[in-house]
Amino acid sequence: MTEAIKVEKLTKYYGRPGSGVLAVDHVDFQVQHGEVFGFLGPNGAGKTTTQRMLTTLLEPTEGTIRIHGHDLSRDAYPVKRQMGLVPEESNVYTELSAWDNLMFTGRLYRVSADQRRLRARELLDTFGLWETRSAKAETFSKGMRRRLSIAMAIIHRPKLLFLDEPTPGLDAQSARAIRDLIRQMNAEGTTVFLTTHQIEEANQLCDRVAIINHGQIAAIDTPERLKAAFRRVQSVEVALEPDGGVHGESLAALAGVTTAVKAGDKWRLYTEDPSALLPRLLHYAEDKGLQVISLNTLGPSLEDVFLEITGQQVGVVRHGGQPESPGRGHKGGGR
Amino acid sequence: MRDRGVQRLRDELAQAWAVVVKDVRVYYLTPPMIMFGLLLPFFLFFSFSIKREVGPEVGLSRLLALTTFFTASSAGPVIIPLERRNGTYDRLLAAPMSLATLLLGKTLVGAFFALIASAVPLLVGIFGLHVSLAGIGWLLAGLVLASLAFSAFGLVFGSFPAQSVGNIMMPSTLIRWPLLFLSGAFIPLEEMAPWARLLAYASPLTYTQDLMNHAVLGSGYLAPWLDLALLPLLVAVCLAVAARLHHRSRVLGY
Numbered sequence: 064m065t066e067a068i069k070v071e072k073l074t075k076y077y078g079r080p081g082s083g084v085l086a087v088d089h090v091d092f093q094v095q096h097g098e099v100f101g102f103l104g105p106n107g108a109g110k111t112t113t114q115r116m117l118t119t120l121l122e123p124t125e126g127t128i129r130i131h132g133h134d135l136s137r138d139a140y141p142v143k144r145q146m147g148l149v150p151e152e153s154n155v156y157t158e159l160s161a162w163d164n165l166m167f168t169g170r171l172y173r174v175s176a177d178q179r180r181l182r183a184r185e186l187l188d189t190f191g192l193w194e195t196r197s198a199k200a201e202t203f204s205k206g207m208r209r210r211l212s213i214a215m216a217i218i219h220r221p222k223l224l225f226l227d228e229p230t231p232g233l234d235a236q237s238a239r240a241i242r243d244l245i246r247q248m249n250a251e252g253t254t255v256f257l258t259t260h261q262i263e264e265a266n267q268l269c270d271r272v273a274i275i276n277h278g279q280i281a282a283i284d285t286p287e288r289l290k291a292a293f294r295r296v297q298s299v300e301v302a303l304e305p306d307g308g309v310h311g312e313s314l315a316a317l318a319g320v321t322t323a324v325k326a327g328d329k330w331r332l333y334t335e336d337p338s339a340l341l342p343r344l345l346h347y348a349e350d351k352g353l354q355v356i357s358l359n360t361l362g363p364s365l366e367d368v369f370l371e372i373t374g375q376q377v378g379v380v381r382h383g384g385q386p387e388s389p390g391r392g393h394k395g396g397g398r
Numbered sequence: 399m400r401d402r403g404v405q406r407l408r409d410e411l412a413q414a415w416a417v418v419v420k421d422v423r424v425y426y427l428t429p430p431m432i433m434f435g436l437l438l439p440f441f442l443f444f445s446f447s448i449k450r451e452v453g454p455e456v457g458l459s460r461l462l463a464l465t466t467f468f469t470a471s472s473a474g475p476v477i478i479p480l481e482r483r484n485g486t487y488d489r490l491l492a493a494p495m496s497l498a499t500l501l502l503g504k505t506l507v508g509a510f511f512a513l514i515a516s517a518v519p520l521l522v523g524i525f526g527l528h529v530s531l532a533g534i535g536w537l538l539a540g541l542v543l544a545s546l547a548f549s550a551f552g553l554v555f556g557s558f559p560a561q562s563v564g565n566i567m568m569p570s571t572l573i574r575w576p577l578l579f580l581s582g583a584f585i586p587l588e589e590m591a592p593w594a595r596l597l598a599y600a601s602p603l604t605y606t607q608d609l610m611n612h613a614v615l616g617s618g619y620l621a622p623w624l625d626l627a628l629l630p631l632l633v634a635v636c637l638a639v640a641a642r643l644h645h646r647s648r649v650l651g652y
Contacts, residue, residue: 075651077651083650083651086651118492119492120492120648121648122645124649140406140494140496143492143493143494144494150485150488154484154486154488156420156424157484159424163423167419167420170412170413170416171416171489171490171494171495172493173409215489
């Protein structure tokens with residue numbers, strides 16, 4: 064047995080099948096023991112619904128979920144004992160102190176009194192909450208509540224941890240502390256199921272990712288293999304001065320450029336053949352009297368892959384009359 | 399295998415108790431809840447008893463039934479929607495305990511609150527108004543079972559999948575008030591028209607009021623054992639309905 068999670072034909076309708084809303088549509092995937100598995104998708108793609116089924120909060124309309132070999136529909140109890148859940152909203156009891164929140168959760172998971180106290184102290188230290196352990200959680204900042212929520216989810220040392228969007232809205236320090244903790248727990252043997260739409264976070268943390276869109280798995284692989292499969296979204300990133308002299312349309316019209324995207328003080332030119340584009344770009348700069356400040360060729364990022372697969376678009380510069388690529392978001396244009 | 403079953407049972411009872419203690423600290427020991435639990439039954443009593451020459455015995459009997467009914471059934475429709483909205487209910491549902499354990503914990507905490515609240519009029523009646531009790535056994539058994547029954551009754555409303563307290567409070571109020579007026583708390587069963595008495599039998603409060611009459615006044619309209627037997631039945635029915643509503647919520651995803 065190497066699978067921590069095995070999902071087959073998982074389907075969920077909100078409301079009655081047929082007349083309800085189909086949120087997850089015959090999804091299959093497996094998560095191996097000791098993996099950090101990223102579950103990516105745009106809003107409304109079915110990420111949280113899938114996670115709620117995996118954590119027994121929703122009943123699948125169809126399909127099976129096996130966790131650590133147990134069929135979740137028949138034998139959820141042993142699974143729940145080994146599972147930790149950090150939902151999107153920090154669900155702490157704001158009327159209780161950090162310490163009491165941890166004590167309550169420890170009791171729910173039947174952690175012995177001695178272990179409960181030791182573990183609570185360790186977690187409060189780790190999350191920088193020891194000094195405020197006696198204060199009611201209603202006085203905590205968003206980041207502190209998030210950290211407490213995670214501490215509550217792992218007080219029983221779960222073998223499988225579900226995290227739903229753990230870092231959005233947090234300051235950089237808190238987000239980093241949480242990512243470090245995920246890595247540390249994974250190094251100690253915890254399997255992590257990370258639901259997120261933060262692509263870079265998944266890229267940094269995940270051994271494999273699944274991209275879900277419209278309730279179906281669109282791709283599933285390691286981040287690097289996914290990027291390799293999308294070589295067509297390679298790009299050349301260039302910074303030109305004076306920046307005001309650059310026109311998105313004219314860059315997008317260079318031969319081989321599929322789209323031109325403004326990225327801060329740089330332009331990102333998507334192409335299938337960066338080496339052929341470079342001399343054309345330098346020629347363009349020379350013609351326009353522009354100075355090349357920096358020039359890089361880039362492989363596809365996981366975000367590119369994600370946008371390509373999910374068909375999201377964020378503002379477009381069209382390549383003179385050529386139909387735009389259906390995937391990636393494009394931005395920029397006539398300036 | 400048997401040892402594992404015993405251990406599981408111990409775990410579940412300890413988890414139910416953890417839910418009780420947490421709910422008491424988070425929701426029940428708050429000034430609004432205490433004021434509501436203690437004052438509302440007194441207001442009701444004076445509203446319907448003043449100028450009606452109600453003696454202290456009848457008054458105590460009514461007040462005990464009303465206090466138990468309102469305090470035990472009030473928390474469920476408030477607390478569970480609040481917990482759903484805050485996401486803390488998911489924490490309970492995802493924990494390694496059965497739904498029955500969670501519902502048991504929620505029922506127990508409402509019942510404890512009702513018992514404590516009903517102790518106030520009882521002590522006032524005994525020591526302040528010098529009311530002598532006709533059947534202490536009926537009184538204690540009745541208060542305990544009625545508290546459990548009405549707490550489970552309130553849980554049914556809380557089990558509807560809503561995150562807004564208002565969406566649950568409105569229907570729960572619309573149902574609880576008619577049950578109060580039908581119950582015989584203000585018009586004794588023996589004075590009701592036969593059709594009204596038939597309606598009164600549909601109110602669970604009827605049996606508690608009748609039992610309190612046996613306990614305080616020494617007589618009632620129905621047999622006290624019948625009043626008493628119906629209360630655990632109400633607990634079982636309400637918990638079954640609450641569990642069914644939870645299951646429906648998981649299935650339909652509301």
